Amino acid sequence: MKLEMWLKIYEAILADFEFSREEDEKAARLMESLGRGKLLDKSVLEIIRGKEVAVIGGAYRGEGVEEKFRITAGKAINLVDFVPDIHVTDMEEDDKTLVNLEKNGCLLVLHAHGDNVDRIMSVVPKIGRFVGTTQSIPFNRVYNFGGFTDGDRAAVIAKRFGAKKIKLYGFDFERADTEVKKKKLKWARIILRKEGII
Template identity: 55%
Template structure:
């Protein structure tokens, strides 16, 4: 997704949810500062993804699936690690799963992609010091190894990353786009973004 395309969507999302773009920018700066010396170059993702069949795992996952590359998104990691011993190759997160499981998969070779937004600053401060390395992302302007690949929820952002870094094939596994309340509203946007990107 081109940045100019993403920013048009992002402004709409910010208005829809009442998000502060300035707070998103502040969160990205904090992630950069907290991650000083830990920030990976985005090309580590290309090594995991380019030319490969990629399965992106969503929160409704119930059974494991085989693929050259597995990308988990958000809390799907918790379910994934309960149903299979295979550690994902990449995990895309805004840190809601907590430090323990993130440390565990990182130690086993999973590349973490950590996203900063205005509502997860406290989690960034709490968890980032516990980690060794990660790719940093923002939904605002990218800078100094804090990247913006586009995408709103962990799930659609993970799928966009698969596309961005040259996946041969992308399969969504354990994705549902219906829920109540704010979560449901977020999933409407996630589905719209994935449709715009031609992933679904």
């Protein structure tokens, strides 16, 4: 997803949820500051290129995953019995889970936004290296590949870095326990459709 296209979607999301762009940017600056020396260049994501990729979302129910290259999104990590190649998250999982993933060779893609400053402060000092992302203007080694929820962001990253094939597991756009979650899933579906992933 080109940055110009994403920023138009982002402006609509800010309006829809009444989120603060200023707070998103403040969180990204905090991540960059705390992550100095830990932030990886985006080129590490080239490991995706040419692979058949499974992207696993939060509605995963243990169905068999055929693809050998696996990207988990957010809380989906609590539903799988393997260490994924890449984990894309805004860090709602507990710190120990993320630390252990990295120790076991998983590449972490950590996302900064206005509502997870406390998670950034808790997680970033505990891990070694990671790819950092923001919803707003990218800078230094804090990137913006597009995507709003962990799930659609993971799929957009897979496309951006040249996956040969992307198969989604555990993506249910109807199952939401709150109105906010329902709206987030609506935007995830819009983004995945714009990208031609669904």
